[in-house]
Amino acid sequence: TPPAQIRNFCIIAHIDHGKSTLADRMLQITGVVEARQMRAQYLDRMDIERERGITIKSQAVRIPWEQDGQTYCLNMIDTPGHVDFTYEVSRSLAACEGAVLLVDAAQGIEAQTLANLYLAMENNLTIIPVLNKIDLPAAQPEKYAEEIARLIGCEPEDVLQVSGKTGAGVEELIDEIVAKLPPPVGDPDAPARAMIFDSVYDNYRGVVTYVRVVDGDLNPREKIVMMSTRATHELLEIGVSSPEMHPSKGLGVGEVGYLITGVKDVRQSKVGDTVTNAGKPADTAIGGYKDPNPMVFSGLYPLDGSDYPTLRDALDKLKLNDAALVYEPETSVALGFGFRCGFLGLLHLEIVRERLEREFNLDLISTQPNVVYEVTMDDGSEIIVTNPSEFPYGKVSEVREPVVKATILAPSEFIGAIMELCQSKRGQLGGMDYLSEDRVELRYTLPLAEIVFGFFDQLKSKTRGYASLDYQESGDQVADLVKVDILLQGEAVDAFSAVVHKDRAYAYGNMMAGKLKELIPRQQFEVPIQAAIGARIIARETIRAIRKDVLAKCYGGDISRKRKLLEKQKEGKKRMKNIGTVEVPQEAFIAALSSD
Ligand code: GTP
Numbered sequence: 001t002p003p004a005q006i007r008n009f010c011i012i013a014h015i016d017h018g019k020s021t022l023a024d025r026m027l028q029i030t031g032v033v034e035a036r037q038m039r040a041q042y043l044d045r046m047d048i049e050r051e052r053g054i055t056i057k058s059q060a061v062r063i064p065w066e067q068d069g070q071t072y073c074l075n076m077i078d079t080p081g082h083v084d085f086t087y088e089v090s091r092s093l094a095a096c097e098g099a100v101l102l103v104d105a106a107q108g109i110e111a112q113t114l115a116n117l118y119l120a121m122e123n124n125l126t127i128i129p130v131l132n133k134i135d136l137p138a139a140q141p142e143k144y145a146e147e148i149a150r151l152i153g154c155e156p157e158d159v160l161q162v163s164g165k166t167g168a169g170v171e172e173l174i175d176e177i178v179a180k181l182p183p184p185v186g187d188p189d190a191p192a193r194a195m196i197f198d199s200v201y202d203n204y205r206g207v208v209t210y211v212r213v214v215d216g217d218l219n220p221r222e223k224i225v226m227m228s229t230r231a232t233h234e235l236l237e238i239g240v241s242s243p244e245m246h247p248s249k250g251l252g253v254g255e256v257g258y259l260i261t262g263v264k265d266v267r268q269s270k271v272g273d274t275v276t277n278a279g280k281p282a283d284t285a286i287g288g289y290k291d292p293n294p295m296v297f298s299g300l301y302p303l304d305g306s307d308y309p310t311l312r313d314a315l316d317k318l319k320l321n322d323a324a325l326v327y328e329p330e331t332s333v334a335l336g337f338g339f340r341c342g343f344l345g346l347l348h349l350e351i352v353r354e355r356l357e358r359e360f361n362l363d364l365i366s367t368q369p370n371v372v373y374e375v376t377m378d379d380g381s382e383i384i385v386t387n388p389s390e391f392p393y394g395k396v397s398e399v400r401e402p403v404v405k406a407t408i409l410a411p412s413e414f415i416g417a418i419m420e421l422c423q424s425k426r427g428q429l430g431g432m433d434y435l436s437e438d439r440v441e442l443r444y445t446l447p448l449a450e451i452v453f454g455f456f457d458q459l460k461s462k463t464r465g466y467a468s469l470d471y472q473e474s475g476d477q478v479a480d481l482v483k484v485d486i487l488l489q490g491e492a493v494d495a496f497s498a499v500v501h502k503d504r505a506y507a508y509g510n511m512m513a514g515k516l517k518e519l520i521p522r523q524q525f526e527v528p529i530q531a532a533i534g535a536r537i538i539a540r541e542t543i544r545a546i547r548k549d550v551l552a553k554c555y556g557g558d559i560s561r562k563r564k565l566l567e568k569q570k571e572g573k574k575r576m577k578n579i580g581t582v583e584v585p586q587e588a589f590i591a592a593l594s595s596d
Pocket of ligand 1: 013014015016017018019020021022132133134135136162163164165166
């Protein structure tokens with residue numbers, strides 16, 4: 001297809017604002033997918049995505065469209081919809097000339113959408129503003145059209161009104177995409193350059209790589225080079241998805257499609273990388289490539305130690321499909337053998353954990369998530385800490401922690417509550433804007449560690465669920481951080497060590513000591529629970545000795561009953577872990593590690 005007849009676009013929307021429904025409706029109206037073949041939500045492939053209603057992996061669909069006797073080829077590129085996947089979103093946007101800004105007409109714009117809208121504007125994309133779900137009785141198109149108009153600088157009348165559900169306005173939207181978006185530009189005679197915006201592992205075909213061609217062309221059987229690694233592959237197949245994969249004779253300037261080279265690991269086909277022709281390579285890669293950078297770490301351990309090999313195999317398999325997942329074996333006194341895993345963020349962690357439990361039938365216990373700390377020691381040496389129990393004590397000259405730029409949208413009545421919360425989380429206000437009379441956007445710089453510790457839940461509860469949050473990593477800052485260890489009878493329980501701000505150390509120590517006192521059963525001897533910073537004890541609780549009580553209950557009673565009780569006690573011990581001489585039931589660890 002000549003570039004003049006190509007339009008590449010994506011849909012920016014908040015979760016639940018109806019992106020999948022609208023995309024499906026477009027496929028149906030354009031005849032790409034017959035109505036009766038239509039699986040609900042064609043574009044969301046993974047089960048978990050469908051169940052949780054989130055889109056993780058982006059994909060492209062080619063859509064034909066006739067307008068004024070001219071046949072156009074529209075490529076709809078699906079963008080992931082969550083904070084953890086900002087980089088993937090940015091690459092999807094970079095593959096497009098325009099974006100449909102889709103907003104629920106009963107809800108208005110949300111923080112996530114706003115953040116992605118800014119990203120699209122930075123990429124110079126043409127924005128087509130659309131209100132969706134206008135069939136809803138609760139829709140307030142006038143109010144929200146005004147909000148959107150103010151944000152992107154257009155007239156409220158320019159905001160289209162559609163319903164993905166009924167199909168109203170959808171044809172007009174497609175016409176608008178053709179009319180408003182510029183066609184792609186590129187040099188057809190230059191060496192080939194194509195940007196990878198997605199890469200998906202398929203059990204049968206190996207890695208399927210989605211690309212947008214910028215210059216030149218790519219053809220079957222050619223040798224290609226990945227410019228970030230210089231690795232060479234043969235193009236076994238090249239084609240377009242609509243939405244099933246159809247092999248084609250090649251892809252030219254502005255076209256969007258997939259490549260198959262037979263590689264088995266998405267790490268060999270990285271999002272953001274540039275593909276060129278090995279025989280006639282381009283000099284410079286397309287800008288913006290970044291290696292995925294794990295931001296949040298957690299230890300994952302099998303509940304049953306004998307599942308360790310299964311966990312290892314499962315992680316190896318997931319990795320094929322997930323370039324951002326990193327892990328290495330680790331052992332914990334408290335939890336046994338497991339892995340320290342790195343994730344893009346909390347949702348990514350949850351998804352991986354859920355897939356491990358569901359697809360591989362594993363029961364797992366995970367440690368409290370933590371961020372990565374950079375520590376400069378007095379002698380100038382640098383340590384990267386991904387496990388709080390390895391945080392050094394003493395001789396530390398500087399600690400740096402990652403910070404994020406957060407955008408919070410909420411009804412203006414909650415400004416006070418939000419500011420108070422952010423302040424208590426060491427946040428710094430960057431700015432505040434009114435979207436309309438009663439809705440406000442707050443911008444904060446916050447330590448990522450504070451977000452990881454239940455920030456979103458607290459924000460929701462302080463705003464009765466009305467606030468929405470988005471954040472992007474934004475470098476790091478020096479902070480006064482210390483490691484708090486939790487000791488049982490003088491022995492540190494590694495899984496409970498945490499790196500916290502100095503002002504928060506006592507609170508954390510007291511909280512954990514109190515929690516453990518409730519959770520750990522009494523032993524034959526007294527067990528002190530202490531919280532410590534280095535050698536300094538900052539909190540203490542005591543579990544009193546008890547064993548006598550068990551037998552005391554059946555004083556005078558018959559001996560067999562006594563034996564039974566002891567027998568039972570023994571059974572319980574099978575699932576016990578020993579911390580020094582203290583026996584701790586596994587349940588206590590699980591309960592203590594689950595968030596407060
Ligand atoms: P994610 O895949 O989670 O990002 O959500 P999404 O934005 O793709 O939303 P989805 O298409 O799954 O729609 C979310 C909910 O809104 C579903 O219950 C849809 O049935 C409903 N919905 C979508 N479009 C419309 C619409 O035009 N009108 C009405 N009344 N409901 C709609």
